[in-house]
Amino acid sequence: MGGIAGTEQDVTGWLAAQETAMIALLAELVNIDSGTYDKAGVDAVGEVLQRFFGEAGLSVETVPHDTYGDAIRATLAHPTANDQRPIILMGHRDTVFSKGEAARRAFRIENGRGYGPGTADMKAGLVMNAFVIAALARFGGHPGPVVALVTSDEEIASPSSRPVIEAEARGARAVFNAEPSRADPQLGPHVVTSGRKGGVFMALDVYGKAAHSGAHYERGISAIEELARKIPELHKLTDLERGITVNVGLISGGQTVNTVAPHARCEIDLRYVKVADRDEAVAAIRTIGETCSLPGTTAKLAISGEFLPLEQTPESTALYEAYRSAAGELGIEVAASFTGGCADSGLTAAVGCPTLCSIGPVGAHGHTPEEYVEIASLAPAAQALALAVMRLRDMEA
Template identity: 60%
Template sequence: MTDRTDAEARITAWLGERREAMIALLRELVDTDSGSHDKAGVDRAGAVLARFHEANGLAVEVMPDTRYGDAIRATLASESANDRRPVLLLGHRDTVFPQGEPQRRPFTIREDRAYGPGVADMKGGLVIEAFVAAAFAACGGLDAPLVMLTTSDEEIGSPFSRPLIEAAAREARCVFNAEPSRLPVGSEFGRDRRQSITSGRKGGVFMRAQFTGRPAHSGVNYEKGASAIVDLGHKIPRLQGLTDLDAGITVNVGLIGGGQTVNTIAPDAWCEIDLRYRTPTQRAQMIEAIRAIVETPAVAGTTAALTVKGEFVPLEQTPDSLVLYDIYREAAAGFGIAVTAEYTGGCADSGFTAAQGCPTLCSVGPVGGMAHTPDEFLELESLVPAAQTLALAVMRVAARVD
């Protein structure tokens, strides 16, 4: 016990001295443009992390893709491992923002909050994971191999990364996903030392509906046309009307487009649809209902087809994930932080790892909020404690002999 206590003290002290270094890495990552569809930008952000890992003694493997950003896998071996299965630190470096967003509003600090695209979701989480891995490389003390897998396409459903995530989860003893933790309602981290992590997440399906009409001159041959835009317009309220908040189901038509010219009956149109649900049964029922609305013509002479672009599976609590939660909560209490857990409608890659039967804890990143908006922020005071809490949780899980 004394050896373990000494190792924990070394690790937390090492991390406690690196606040400014953490902020510097966070600044570099936030100011590196990395929207999901910008492969070059996402790869530049990956290179920032790869350089950091290599400088701190981790082995780095780049898993390439031609369309999306490459995945980065950093590994730290353990000579004293009691179990060859690694602890997996998971996170994504892509953001939802359009190209050029960091130039329009770069990383800034105001009143001990950091702002900038992706600062909380989830570049802050990547920073603490990277520093936790570096701390173990510098100080030792971990009874398991450690893997940090950084992916490139989570914000669009992980079309490239999902099989990599699932394969890593099947090999791991547990997963910590450093999506941002949250402030409980009415609290301030600096005043209350409280944070909320995730007890469960909804599943989500991202779909595209393509509508085909019959073009015609809108002044000369109006009656010969069949408008794909009008067909789509009739269907939007019906799609939104599938939402059932009491059942935990939401349907959102988030993007639309179509048409040829203002004086042409629209030959085509499209929309993208976001479905959130709680259970697999709901997923099947809702996909069927959405498809029926999309593919049944509301305007004679039109056709439509629905395709699934990407999806997340629900993150559900298990007895093993509750053990992880208790370990994490106890570690946080040592730094005066009260941790609670809440269910969220947001999706994450943690659902993929949990579905593989791997104990998973999500939202162990620094405290942040307003993700996906220009007001996104990260509580800088939570940066070091989040890293220290994660490090202790990893050590205590690794020390367990199942």
């Protein structure tokens, strides 16, 4: 292990021996349904993690919410550290899957891969965070307080968790977000995320006038026709060179086949790279959406959820280099890439906290029945994270 010795060796050695325990915790988490809107299920996953944190001797707090799962904050204190800004190990426990999916696709291991709803995105990352903070609690070596922050609604842009995440990040030293890392044929076996697009989810409602489409067609005003006129114009806002995409992903409308449609609705996904591009793109979408060409129709655009982009800064680059160096001493070759996907890491970066995303175990195919995590990556990912956290004392505060 190169220059790894003393407490670092204690921590990484203990984590290397925990694969069986990690698998057991992962199976327990995966086998509980925790779709974002299933508060009871999300909180049940949280209870498992709170039990683990308590057994590790950590201080555990919850931030309750009536609609979504409660946020969980497990803290490993360091009263004598000069820098009392916490190091945040962040992850979400909600999934995109409906109730009953865990029973239909219970956790299983085949050919070295763990399968099940939310296995990679991101229950394996939560397992990693839990064991890392437990290892530091057991052996020490952390340069300041460490917080495991477990949120509940990332899959719908964190409506309840965003203020919690932002408050934590404003006073933090660094954030490691445990979204899954990935293997890439060109970049290597352990690719983390250097940047992410921001995203805005919007709903556009168009209103017309109902009429019998056979007897009184001329009395009707079709909301569907008006919406249909808007969709090509919305898609024309896409500018691939600037990294801006606009996608109408869902449409609905009408009353019956023999009624002129009084209402139609579409849901729009905007992605962008630079914070400065966000307002311009939203304004253009609003202009198209709310300016009607069919007389008698009206329309209203509403934002239903939003992610902020993860933009590179000198501080986040330094955090990546520290992580890459630590992983390298463990024989893990790390690379970084940009992705159009969104995550809570954009929220922490936006408030000025150095952030590194996708340092979880290696996985793929999230949000699908083919989702998996590489079992052999569980312990090494935990070792790399733990070593990076321990060596933050060498970075400039």
